[in-house]
Amino acid sequence: MIRTLPNSRAYTTAYRLFIAVFFIFLFSPLLITMILAFNNSMFPSLPWKGFTLDWFFGRGPDKIGIFHDDSNLRSIFTSIRVAVAVSALSTLVGTMAAFLFEHEDFKFKQAFYFLMLAPLVIPGVILGISILLFTNAVGLFFEDKLGLDMRFLAPGYWLVVFGQFSFITTITTMTISARLKKFDRTLEEAAYNLGANKLEVLRFITLKYLRPSIVGAAAIAFLMSFENFNTTLFLVGSDQTLPINLYLQVRDGSTPVINAIAFILITFTSIVAVANLYGGNKKNQT
């Protein structure tokens, strides 16, 4: 049954087989996508026609690699700009929310706490259309009543940032709260007794203690923003983010340049994920 108990041979073998099939199921689509990025063919499929790096570095005319593909490069750049903003904003507000819910006491705290958790159970599509409808209504109000043209309330960069921020902040709040919960507040008192003021205590004691979780939350926020599709779909303007741009290409059929992008993304996210896990594990022990 478990490793300390005797198991029949058949049971162990069957279980191992199941796990092997599970991992093949888990990784085969990713591996095949990565391998076909190097296939010297116009289509992302077999047969294997030899190794090439054209889908990364090709200059055309028939094979345009990712590093010369303007449309995809532009959308990667847009996604990075969005992800940096979302990551910074949601980590900042998430830290404040963590302090608010862990260290402060106020009326309706429970209600606010539930509200903070709500984005976890709101489908991303709904969040997207609600924010679209609301910003549109606010934009119209400003235009009609005050004659102001609020550009940032129209679908585009800022709306995408707001939309992703609205639910990613819940994740950062929970990540940072989890660590703040374990914080020993006598450390703060000790610092006060030694003559530190409020800002110094915050900077040198509390924030320093929280730093691993803040860095982790920022990394998670960046990745979640970078790959978000559902909420972004309704808020995006003419500057498409990478997932939206890729979606249009996959839907309408495209060249293996998508495989090259996938190769870069999978490699990059794996490195960040492993670094985050490794860093997180190390810090948890202290």
Added chain:
Amino acid sequence: MKNSKPHKIRWSFIIFFIPVALWLFLLIVFPHLELLKMSFTGTDFYGKSGFTLENYGEFFKEPIYWRTFARTALYSIFVTFIVLVISLPVTFYITKIAKIKSQGFLTILVLIPFWVSELIRVYGWIILLRESGVINKFLLKIGIFKVPHEMLYNDITMVMGLVYTSMLFMIVPIIGVMESLDDALIEAAYDLGAKKTTIWRKIIIPYVTPGIMSGSIIVFMLVLGSYLTPKLMGGKNALWFTEQIYNSMIIYFNWNQGAAFGFLLLLLSSLIIFVALKVTRQDFKEVVK
């Protein structure tokens, strides 16, 4: 702390409270109130807008709408169930059967695809399964298929795709709980002669229920609100409800209708989660931790 300095303004509280309140009201509460309002708004014959039940009426009048809705709900429950059935033995293997040395490695291995965007994962399956795809080419070569078969665009493939894209959100919370299950409990039951099924039913499942609940809620939510997987892998003559919302909002530009659909989807997800929590007697706050 609150009562010790009653007339002094608590600056720290104000500094923390304002951004959080702005976030929750401007981006969560007000937008959803607007959604609700829009769903009850309609334009009459003269172009004047006012209160109406028409948008919801349309949903019940047109079978295609409520059939899509019911289909989406039932498939989401079904997918959540399949995901659970696969995740339990996998998490059990990782936490209780695999060598302690390889546990960390296996966990990271399971987590990596979780970080890769849904689109890339679906794209991988498209490359594998389509008519000119890798699996077809392989089966033709070894002589199992005589002609290529289209394996995409049907409900079975769509369910598999949904299971694939959401499975990790079940595995992660269950691993978290199962790790803390004391092996001695299972050993004791085993020594007392309990069968495997009994150990699962009486010890393991009850113990990991909080993990199962949080996993199920996230998976159900993701599947219900998923757009990419049903759109790119599902059958061409049956829609997912999110596609219906997208069509109303973006293609027909009928925001009131889209708002009504959106609100119905929100209502459905909240209702099913509420019932699930009540049935298993779990607390929402504990479950999402």
